[in-house]
Amino acid sequence: MSKTERETKADHIRHLLETEGPAVEANTLGFNQGRYDSVAGLEDYEQLKDEARTIKEGAIERLPELIEAVTETVEENGGTVYLAEDAADANRYIRDVASETDAERLVKSKSMTSEELEVNAALERDGVDVVETDLGEWVLQVAEEAPSHIVAPAIHKSREEIARLFNTQFDPAEPLETPEELTMFARERLGEQIADADIGMTGANFITADSGSLMLVTSEGNARKTAVVPDTHIAVAGVEKIVPTVEDLAPFIELIGRSGTGQDITAYVSLLTPPVDSPIVDPDDPESAFADRDDDREFHLVLIDNGRMAMREDDQLRETLYCIRCSACANTCANFQSVGGHAFGGETYTGGIATGWEAGVHGYDSAAEFNDLCTGCSRCVEACPVKIDIPWINTVVRDRLNHRGEASRFDFLSDELVPDEAATGTIDLQKRLFGNYETLAKLGSATAPLSNWVGGLEPVRSLAERFVGIDSRRPLPAFQRETLVDWFDDRGPQVSAADANHQVILYPDTYTNYVDVDRGKAAVRVLEALSVHVQIPSVPGTGRAPLSQGMIDTADAKASRVYAALAEHIDAGRDVVVIEPSDLAMFRGEYEKLLPERSFERLRDRSYEVLEYVYGCLENGADPAALRTDGPPIAYHAHCQQRTLGLDRYTRAVFDDLGYDVLESDVECCGMAGSFGYKSQYYELSMDVGDRLAEQFSTPEARERVVVASGTSCGDQLEDLLTRGSSHPVAVLDPNSRLPR
Amino acid sequence: MSVETATDRDRFEAALEDLGVPVTAADPATFDRTLQSIVDGPVVGTPLPFDGVCLPDWVAHEPTPATLETAVTGVTAASFAVADYGSVVLPSTPEGAEQVSLFCDLHVPVLRASDIVPDMPRAIERLGPTLRDGASAIIATGPSATADMGALVTGAHGPKDVHVVVLETTACSNATERGVDNE
Numbered sequence: 001m002s003k004t005e006r007e008t009k010a011d012h013i014r015h016l017l018e019t020e021g022p023a024v025e026a027n028t029l030g031f032n033q034g035r036y037d038s039v040a041g042l043e044d045y046e047q048l049k050d051e052a053r054t055i056k057e058g059a060i061e062r063l064p065e066l067i068e069a070v071t072e073t074v075e076e077n078g079g080t081v082y083l084a085e086d087a088a089d090a091n092r093y094i095r096d097v098a099s100e101t102d103a104e105r106l107v108k109s110k111s112m113t114s115e116e117l118e119v120n121a122a123l124e125r126d127g128v129d130v131v132e133t134d135l136g137e138w139v140l141q142v143a144e145e146a147p148s149h150i151v152a153p154a155i156h157k158s159r160e161e162i163a164r165l166f167n168t169q170f171d172p173a174e175p176l177e178t179p180e181e182l183t184m185f186a187r188e189r190l191g192e193q194i195a196d197a198d199i200g201m202t203g204a205n206f207i208t209a210d211s212g213s214l215m216l217v218t219s220e221g222n223a224r225k226t227a228v229v230p231d232t233h234i235a236v237a238g239v240e241k242i243v244p245t246v247e248d249l250a251p252f253i254e255l256i257g258r259s260g261t262g263q264d265i266t267a268y269v270s271l272l273t274p275p276v277d278s279p280i281v282d283p284d285d286p287e288s289a290f291a292d293r294d295d296d297r298e299f300h301l302v303l304i305d306n307g308r309m310a311m312r313e314d315d316q317l318r319e320t321l322y323c324i325r326c327s328a329c330a331n332t333c334a335n336f337q338s339v340g341g342h343a344f345g346g347e348t349y350t351g352g353i354a355t356g357w358e359a360g361v362h363g364y365d366s367a368a369e370f371n372d373l374c375t376g377c378s379r380c381v382e383a384c385p386v387k388i389d390i391p392w393i394n395t396v397v398r399d400r401l402n403h404r405g406e407a408s409r410f411d412f413l414s415d416e417l418v419p420d421e422a423a424t425g426t427i428d429l430q431k432r433l434f435g436n437y438e439t440l441a442k443l444g445s446a447t448a449p450l451s452n453w454v455g456g457l458e459p460v461r462s463l464a465e466r467f468v469g470i471d472s473r474r475p476l477p478a479f480q481r482e483t484l485v486d487w488f489d490d491r492g493p494q495v496s497a498a499d500a501n502h503q504v505i506l507y508p509d510t511y512t513n514y515v516d517v518d519r520g521k522a523a524v525r526v527l528e529a530l531s532v533h534v535q536i537p538s539v540p541g542t543g544r545a546p547l548s549q550g551m552i553d554t555a556d557a558k559a560s561r562v563y564a565a566l567a568e569h570i571d572a573g574r575d576v577v578v579i580e581p582s583d584l585a586m587f588r589g590e591y592e593k594l595l596p597e598r599s600f601e602r603l604r605d606r607s608y609e610v611l612e613y614v615y616g617c618l619e620n621g622a623d624p625a626a627l628r629t630d631g632p633p634i635a636y637h638a639h640c641q642q643r644t645l646g647l648d649r650y651t652r653a654v655f656d657d658l659g660y661d662v663l664e665s666d667v668e669c670c671g672m673a674g675s676f677g678y679k680s681q682y683y684e685l686s687m688d689v690g691d692r693l694a695e696q697f698s699t700p701e702a703r704e705r706v707v708v709a710s711g712t713s714c715g716d717q718l719e720d721l722l723t724r725g726s727s728h729p730v731a732v733l734d735p736n737s738r739l740p741r
Numbered sequence: 742m743s744v745e746t747a748t749d750r751d752r753f754e755a756a757l758e759d760l761g762v763p764v765t766a767a768d769p770a771t772f773d774r775t776l777q778s779i780v781d782g783p784v785v786g787t788p789l790p791f792d793g794v795c796l797p798d799w800v801a802h803e804p805t806p807a808t809l810e811t812a813v814t815g816v817t818a819a820s821f822a823v824a825d826y827g828s829v830v831l832p833s834t835p836e837g838a839e840q841v842s843l844f845c846d847l848h849v850p851v852l853r854a855s856d857i858v859p860d861m862p863r864a865i866e867r868l869g870p871t872l873r874d875g876a877s878a879i880i881a882t883g884p885s886a887t888a889d890m891g892a893l894v895t896g897a898h899g900p901k902d903v904h905v906v907v908l909e910t911t912a913c914s915n916a917t918e919r920g921v922d923n924e
């Protein structure tokens with residue numbers, strides 16, 4: 001990405017932050033909190049997610065067979081099924097149906113699949129009047145805008161904007177103002193349009209192969225009207241919507257509303273087996289009783305492939321097809337909460353999972369537009385009702401994007417900077433630089449303090465911003481001349497293996513080893529205070545940095561080297577203790593994709609987050625008095641990936657047990673997310689995300705507290721946002737802690 | 742009737758209360774009077790397939806597009822209800838139950854007390870054979886709603902209000918003695 005491209009991107013994001021950001025933020029935060037509250041009421045939430053996942057896995061596995069089965073069932077019921085190869089094919093079929101029925105108007109209920117087809121435009125070219133009946137979609141149709149969210153398409157628009165739009169466009173007798181007035185105006189107007197419609201088009205959340213039923217999840221009731229008022233019903237749905245039986249719907253009915261907008265269930269879950277028994281509502285025959293009608297309803301199910309069958313063959317993109325389009329991944333995403341789908345989205349789809357959809361149905365150019373906005377924070381993973389590893393899909397797509405396109409003209413420069421990356425000529429320089437942070441840190445440390453002095457020079461920062469896009473508003477981390485490994489080599493362990501209750505390898509992650517050596521020293525002292533024998537061998541970086549830039553091969557090579565360095569220690573019964581949560585998340589998560597299963601499991605089962613380990617020692621009888629227990633009141637921010645792993649509770653428990661007064665943040669992510677906040681095109685977005693955290697730590701109750709964060713980036717971000725220092729939890733518990741009381 | 746049924750009913754009514762949906766109990770003898778106390782404006786309805794109960798004379802029995810247009814209240818039968826969610830399951834019928842339950846400002850679903858199932862898996866179990874027979878149904882929970890215009894508004898395209906009537910048609914039920922009326 002060139003400097004100009006970065007600036008254009010930054011301008012676009014700034015514009016959205018100013019215009020759509022506030023409405024998007026209010027709505028997504030509401031949905032996200034609603035999800036937490038609603039799933040808390042489900043006793044068997046995890047089990048339901050497992051069931052849902054299993055059903056989707058099975059259905060995609062059996063997809064060709066299910067397509068045949070549903071075709072047979074629907075045709076037996078009296079409907080027609082058309083399997084469309086792509087959007088053009090689907091649109092051609094739909095236009096034919098419209099022309100055969102002499103349709104003048106087609107009313108639609110909300111369907112993202114129909115957005116993917118751009119069927120409205122296709123029909124309008126034939127002179128068919130297409131009317132969206134979902135109120136949010138209708139607002140956008142009137143405003144001529146695209147959805148910014150897959151479930152609530154107009155969340156970026158405030159009530160005031162909608163009122164202005166309606167008052168200008170329709171010039172009502174009395175200007176519309178309240179949500180009630182706007183809703184009733186839309187209801188009445190759309191009611192008339194539905195009454196006169198020739199065709200109703202719906203999507204389908206699910207289709208059951210055994211009964212030929214469509215499940216439609218709605219709240220307004222427009223899908224119900226759309227399906228039953230006109231005599232012709234067209235349903236468009238991706239082939240992935242088919243499940244084998246009606247019974248398979250149960251977990252999805254319980255999960256979809258809760259996961260999306262935080263409703264236990266939406267007002268209407270329609271289970272329609274078309275052609276339906278309900279009578280047509282014919283405005284030209286107002287006096288005939290419904291019961292006396294003998295309707296001959298027409299039903300067309302248009303199943304869409306449009307890349308899906310190829311996604312099914314793709315081991316990395318296949319999971320995307322399990323998506324039930326609930327929007328949980330968008331609502332829980334810190335970046336999405338700030339900018340919405342007009343930045344975080346492609347041609348059709350928005351939010352975390354959109355990368356998979358866009359890559360699969362529209363191609364990699366569309367995915368490339370917004371793929372960087374996934375920082376891999378992983379908060380969407382636990383929110384997803386079908387447990388899709390959404391960050392992994394984003395990483396894979398990023399990797400594929402990296403390996404196409406033109407060689408950069410800065411190859412020579414980056415090759416010098418990153419000697420271990422000779423074979424990556426097509427990767428964007430900015431990505432390559434951050435992907436090779438370990439090399440940079442090694443160099444920086446070896447040449448410190450000169451490197452820090454040079455790195456701080458205005459002309460150097462200006463060049464770094466111009467050529468690589470490192471935002472000059474961000475202070476750079478200062479490299480330490482003496483690494484943690486060197487320090488420990490000289491010092492040696494102070495609890496001998498013979499005297500110890502446990503033996504650990506303290507993993508020297510790149511940041512702790514070269515930059516924040518102090519937190520590494522604090523971790524050593526904390527562990528030794530609990531009678532733990534500590535060793536710090538030289539172990540390479542986990543590969544988190546290259547992985548986050550989509551450099552999977554580099555990460556894979558690092559995983560092998562890390563495992564080689566740790567395997568013998570694990571076999572000798574030593575535990576691996578990790579300070580940086582994003583590195584532990586590699587061991588517990590991504591290494592499953594990078595190492596043989598057995599190696600992954602051995603490392604996973606023996607590795608611990610440092611406060612998780614402290615908690616375990618205390619539970620097993622270690623003396624808490626050996627730690628500092630009279631520290632200051634704390635404002636604590638857990639790391640996003642640490643929370644996804646369920647490990648934040650240990651830090652909380654240790655502080656609680658030791659009598660600390662802790663106030664904890666509840667934002668999804670600090671916004672820094674490794675390198676993300678350093679990139680000039682994303683700096684302002686990163687700060688906007690961070691503001692939500694800064695606000696929580698600036699209240700009268702929080703502002704005097706010592707700021708504590710488990711992640712490196714979180715700490716850096718908090719320091720930039722709050723202009724007060726931040727510490728790692730081990731620095732608080734360190735017996736030598738210099739923090740005030 | 743077991744104790745469990747009473748529990749399902751309690752949970753159903755508690756869920757309705759959370760949704761702001763009133764529920765009134767009636768038996769065949771009191772049904773007309775009860776319904777009269779609930780409805781508003783012109784009333785339209787579709788046949789109730791319950792023993793000893795039918796739509797009163799003052800309800801337009803044979804809905805047409807015209808009567809549907811002018812009606813304020815729609816009365817339809819619910820096949821069953823789901824206790825956990827306060828949902829009623831509305832069958833689609835050739836008489837237009839789907840439309841009557843959808844177009845009027847107030848929908849009054851009428852439900853047999855013995856037709857309350859505890860949870861969603863039980864509801865879907867019951868729906869499976871029905872849908873495989875070609876039927877359609879709506880799991881309806883509270884009134885129609887939208888938040889698309891800047892705040893939650895009921896009556897987006899469907900009813901603004903729902904009022905459930907629970908029919909006690911069996912004599913030996915604990916529920917009858919409890920005389921539930923949450924209005």
